[in-house]
Amino acid sequence: MNGGSRSLRVSIFLPLAMLLIIGSSAMFWISETARNSHEYAEIHQQQVTKALEVVVSSKASIAEIDRYVGEVTSFDRIIPQDEISETFTSLRRKVLADLKELTLHVEMGVDAETLLELERSAIEWADNAEIALGLRPSSNIPTFENLSVKKNRIQSTMSSVYAQARIFEERAMIENRSRFREHMTAAQISLIVLLIVGGLIAFYRANHLASALQRLSSDMTRIRNGQFNVQVEDATRKDEIGEMARNVASFSRDLQELTATKEHVEYLALHDPLTGLRNRRCMDRKLDEIHGTDNSDEEWIAMHIDLDRFKIANDTHGHHAGDEILRAVAQVLNQQVSPSDLIFRVGGDEFLVLSRENATQEKATKLAASIIRGASTPIRYNGAKLQVNASIGIAFYSQSERDPELLLSNADLALYDAKAAGRGLFKFSSKAQRIQRERQRTTLEQLKRGLAKQELLVHFQPQVDVSAKRVIGMEALLRWDHPERGTLAPIHFLDLAMDNGLGDELTSICIQQSIEALKNWRDLAIDVPRVSLNFAANQLRNPGLIDELNQRVCDSGLSSRDISIEIVESVLFGDREDLAISQVKRLRDLGYKIELDDFGTGHASISNLTRFKVDRIKLDRMFVSDIDSNKDKHTIVSALTDLAGKLDIECLAECGETPSERDELLSLGCTQFQGYLFSRPQSQPAITLWLLHRNSIEVSSNQAV
């Protein structure tokens, strides 16, 4: 504490010290007074006791001498004169000594006259006694009664002396007592007064402190409850309370800052900084809230809004333009929705609106239409005109079994629908969609069971070189032997499997069964040079794929040359950073053959061929169909086959229907074919039979079937 400040301690201790001092000095004074008074009383009490003692002693000696006189004057014994004299003298001496002592003792309290009277009566008696005892000759002898009376007078005078002495002492004691009482009263009163005063001061100080603390406390409470602009009083005080107050004020400011920060953080956590809309996390919370406090008669809609052509605008005009678009759209949404509706930005160009007010078909329609209108309004940015569109999928809570997840899912499906229907539209989640999803769920269940029951089988479609008249390979095609629906192609279940984590299992089945089959054929001495496996980009992205493949190949005693990997163009020629590409490269390096499936349907097919060396391309059906009638197609295919040939890339045609197509292709130099013309995909046992049969036929004839 610096020198300029006072301490509370002084304020607290001073009155206490004062009270303590008052109390103890009062105690001291009172006890001293009491002691003095007691001592004084004791002294006087002693005096009285002593006086009584002396009186008793005197009375006793008087009684003794009287008794002696009585004895002598009873005349029962002849007592010699000198004996009488001696005895009487000594007894009288004692009496006089006692009386003297008595006188000394009570001089203070007894009046002189009484003491004189005592002396006089004693002497009178003694004189008379002397005569009666024959110690002094006289012709008038005092009667017994005379002596008795005189003796009684002595006794009564002594009693009076004693009484006076006692009264004196008692008065002294009364005085002492009253003096004591006075002192005590004075002490009490002054003590009370001082204590009251001291107490009031102490109380006042304490109250003052308590008030200050209370103010501080209530200030802190207010601050705690969020009122940061509380003016902390007592901040100017120089003592500990002042310090506390200043600290509290400082805390208040800190707290205010922190609260603002916290709120900001919360805001940031739940809001999209760009558009100011709530974010996905917020949406999750809101949905939980809706689910948790579900009022079964409350209807909600979820509008999933996706901007069309946003990526193009973004790529064309830059990110800032994209931001501008998003802000504009956000504004549109804000303008169009009802006050109680909630808008969330849930993706790059995706928004979600949760509405209770617009939760009817009519209102939702109106809202969706206005949103689309607003979103499609062109935006001026940096002199350029930006324009996007919006697709909207709408779902009803009640139709989604009042499950938020289903609500979103339905809205998603509806959005997908809207996009599929041409974009810039809104679609309601339909029953069909829901049914479809249900169906999908069922299918998934069945697939899982199917996997367990080994309903997933790899079928094989032969690839034939017509000119060589031999089977040059087999394409492995995954089939599902569905208990009710028959044999299903992957299109019915592959995406579903991939989306639900069954992809790897299916991949493994493909690999395993393909290699098994090939091995089997080798064992049977059937010449199948290779088997082709289809891998999608996401399968390739699985880092364990190559290892598994290698393992199985190795285990089976085959080599990588026996396996061909079919991929679509986009895998190789998409994002350069894609793991899939490096995996493919690795596969190639390991000796696997790489084929491009559905060649020609991708983006920049031809240039891609130079970038990555593949072993074979498979011409898409599109090119192949009607090649015999379509001149353009003919030209293209011709070019392709030429190109492929020149690049030393094999070429296979996915040829389906007619021999004339086949012939045409042959004429163009494409000798490899795969299609229904030769064989549809069949199960391994079936295709094995086919192979065996074919072998036998070939042996017998050169006709390629």
Add this chain to the structure above:
Amino acid sequence: MGHFFLQLICVGTIAVFSQLGQPDDQKLRDEFRRPDVISFPEDAPYFPQVAALGKKLFFDPRLSGAQNMSCASCHNPSFGWETPAARTIGAMNEPLDRHAPTIENLAEAKRLHWDGKVGSLEEQASQPITHPKEMNNTIDDVVERLLQLPEYKSWFETLFDDGISGGTIVRSIATYERTLRSGHAPFDDWINGDDDAISQQARAGLDLFTGKAKCAACHSGWAFTDYEFHDIGLDTDDIGRGKYEPDNAQAQFAFKTPTLRNVAIRAPYMHRGNIQSLRNVLRHYNEGGLSRPSKSEDVTELELTDSEMDAIIAFLETLSANNVHVTTPALPPEVPKR
């Protein structure tokens, strides 16, 4: 208001009347107050040793011939120094002529015996010793006997030049007798100022005693006796004082006024001891006694009522000492004769 005035008047009256009573009381008190001292004659001064010796002799039966009677035999301290019998049986086994009188309060008496026969206590002391009907002894015998007792011998020789003699013997007895005074009675308390010492009845009796009953005419002074001789009209042959004053008509049938102190314990009364109770004494006075020329003029019919007599008796009872006990001395033992 009227109530208050009535009370005031009552109180006032009582006050006045009580004041009226005061001077009378005072007079009476003064009249009957005991003297502080006993006067001893110059030739017989007081010595406690002599008195003590006298007391021994008084109680010693060896003064009598047959060694069976002492002075105390007839003058018994328990009966006010008298005898409960009307007339004591003496040495000759015959009742004596007269009732034994008390020997209290006789220091001031000029004459002793009912009839004033002797003039001093010394003289009186030898009378019963030597009287054949009483102790039936001679002084010489007494002396003789006393000389046999070393204690007596030594004491007599210490106290008297003469040693044991008739004179010293009677001197000792007389000295002792002089010390004898009636004890302190309730009446003395009244005299000393205690109004409640005697009952209302006794107080009334006192008034009668000094008034209507005329007792105080002869029974005057502190000892209630004038030590004079009066004929009170008793029916008797005994001429009393008249024997020694034959020429004095008033002396015939006159007897010494006895003291009334302790009278209540000194029955029977009169010189012959023939009146048993105080009531009968009062009745005698009330009737006025036999008329004769010697009778005292104060003795007349009194016309006292029974209650008045009761009052007088009540008063007389207040003259009885609180304590009449007299201690007996230790006598020198008999010395066995060899």
